[in-house]
Amino acid sequence: YIRKQTTANAERYITAELKEHESAVLGADEKAVAVESDLFQQLRNRVVSESTALLGTARAIAELDVLAGLADTAVRRGDVRPELSDDDEIWIHEGRHPVVAHHSASFVPNDLELNETTRLIVLTGPNMSGKSTYLRQAALFVVMAQMGAFVPAAACRLALCDRIFARIGARDEIALGQSTFMVEMVESANILNNATRQSLVILDEVGRGTSTYDGLAIAWAMVESLAELGAKTLFATHYHQLNALQDAHPEIANYRVEVQERGDEVIWTHRVVGGGADKSYGLQVARMAGVPRPVVRRAQAILQDLEKGPAPAMPVERQRLQLSLFEAEPSPVEQALEALDVNQMTPLEAMMTLAEWKQRFRKPDSAG
Template sequence: KDVDVVKSIEKKIRQTIEDPAPLNFKNGGVIRKGFNSELDELIRYAVDSQKMIVDMEAREREQTGINSLKIRYNNVFGYYIEVTKTHSSKVPDHYKRKQTLTNAERYLTQELQELEEKVLSARSKRLELEEKIFSELVQMILHQLPPLLRMARIWALLDVYSSLAWLALERNYVEPQLNREGELELLSSRHPVVEQSVDRAFVANDICLKSDECLLLTGPNMAGKSTLMRQVALTSIMAQMGSFVPASCARLPLYEHIFTRIGASDYLSEGLSTFMVEMQETSEMLKQASSQSLVVLDEVGRGTSTYDGMSLAQAILEYLTTDIRCHTFFATHYHELTHIARQFPNIKNAHMSIKEENGEIQFLHTLVPGPANKSYGIQVAKLAGLPNKVTKRAAKVLAQLELDPQATNFAQMSLLDSVKDIPWEDHREDELKINPEQEKLLADIKSAPIQQMTPLDALNTIAAWQHRMKQ
């Protein structure tokens, strides 16, 4: 029955509205020709009015003998007759002067005013009638709104389901299995958005948690911690909305809530700092989360001093683990937290693997068991383009902190004391040093007989220099 109603509405719209229709009623043309005979007559008169004006202009020229006579229109006077001053002596007496210009006079006649009234009246009536017909159509549709909304909901569901089905086939998604045991098992799990945006193969990962386990993630920035946690949350949402998911195998519980605290933001207009916003959002999570929740926290506590942040992060992690006992993904750069996995068997350490070779690092984006042994922050800073002098200074400070026994206790001022006397070094001389091969290349460039070279010789010589520089 609803389908029949929608079909009748569609038929009525196609019969009534011009296709394509204009954006507004300003110039008419909304209602289809042939739908209303009265409107058709007004349209014909409005269209024919231009021909009537042309005919009158030709007639007035013939009667007055003024070949340059013109009938024109503007929004101030409407229609008027314009005659140049050189022919003003030929103007008939029944012409009424309306306006004098530098080189012309403008006139009105009784006949022209009557024609103008008919033309403008026809246009006005046409627009009024079109608006009336359109309003009647809208009212008819509004009376049929309930079946329309029901059909719209059905079409929306069909649109979503067909899109999800296309995704499942096109991107090799798998049907998720929901379980009551509270276990999470995602094999070859992928991020549904990131895998489409990267120009290389996305690195899939296996993620497994028992009913009350927490995954404590460590590793450097850029290693993929946030991406991994986001893909777990997105996969859970997709599974619970009835979609296939990006994995080779997926077993998930039904989560009552999914809480995430990823990224950093503030509300300066409300006087709230980044750290305050972070604590407020974390507070709401801890109040509302249950054992049937999924909690995703990324670098909680980073917005305050090192030991304040570390203490808060540990307390929050312990509370989630002992009091709420829900699935938790907790990413942190506080590697000191990894030791609490020894105290709480339901906390699992894991990290995103890194390959280090000759002081350079390569992000493998692979999830492996156990804590990360380094943060690689200085190497990441190098990749970001920090000045060499800054990263070398940072490396010396780090080395001193790692050697100083005080660096591992909780007296933060002693950390500063232990590094304050490390001198800055000027590495500019090191950076300017060149090896013998580079010296020989520079000598060859300086001594090259450029004036005696042909263009081809010059190009070949430059190509040889480039080859040596690359080596």
């Protein structure tokens, strides 16, 4: 035995065998880490030596997984194989949005036709009616068809597109110092400078980020430019004035999302039909969203005034919607007194003014 430690009440001893066992136990962790590292390095080297075969297998499995997923989805949803056409067209019969329709049992299918005669559709309709969904649906059909997938429609026939351009949504680029409208114009410029006749262009409410007349002018000019270019275009807008372009450009067609009015109630059918819309039903949407009734009533009064003619130079006269407990509207007499300058009147003028007021403000049942 070998003395290891002396304490006040005891002596501690070890043996050579115990010392060896202690060293083995204390060094076990380091040895385990070293062995693990060595085994992992061997595995890495073997993987590297077989990397070509492994990557090829992974690509094959991924492709098989995608094709199996597309086939399974097509069978479950009853999708159809799109027909590729030599004609420059997009024809969809009873098309459904691949994602939205999957989560909505009441989704309304719609048709779409762009061909050599009709190159651009101006789509109008109220908010929440489905205009943006209709645009995205068309773009998704082109992507799915050209990647070899079936599409959710009763029938579909389309030509190959060289590019898809989209200007949808509103966002800014704070880091780049670009406002929402600037981002919109940059994306619109990219479309106008790069789209071809074989491109598909979807545009949603271009021009809404600036003043009404500026936005309308930009939207009008863009529609004319795209129509002259001949790119297959869907242009959703609330500028109903753009419906007039159909008369001047035979390649432009007006469509709208149909709604049904029942008194003050508006029912969205989500069905796209021929012809332009003349209302956006913004007040009805505001009421549905929970905007306070006094605000909606005030908006209705302003809208009626604006629809009578050009926008007034001064704000529409505001009527009091509600009075406080101790407040009342000033009477005509009080208003007349407020406008009177008694310091500049002679006694005779004062008597004549009183006589005139007596006649003006006399009650109908008063004898004098």
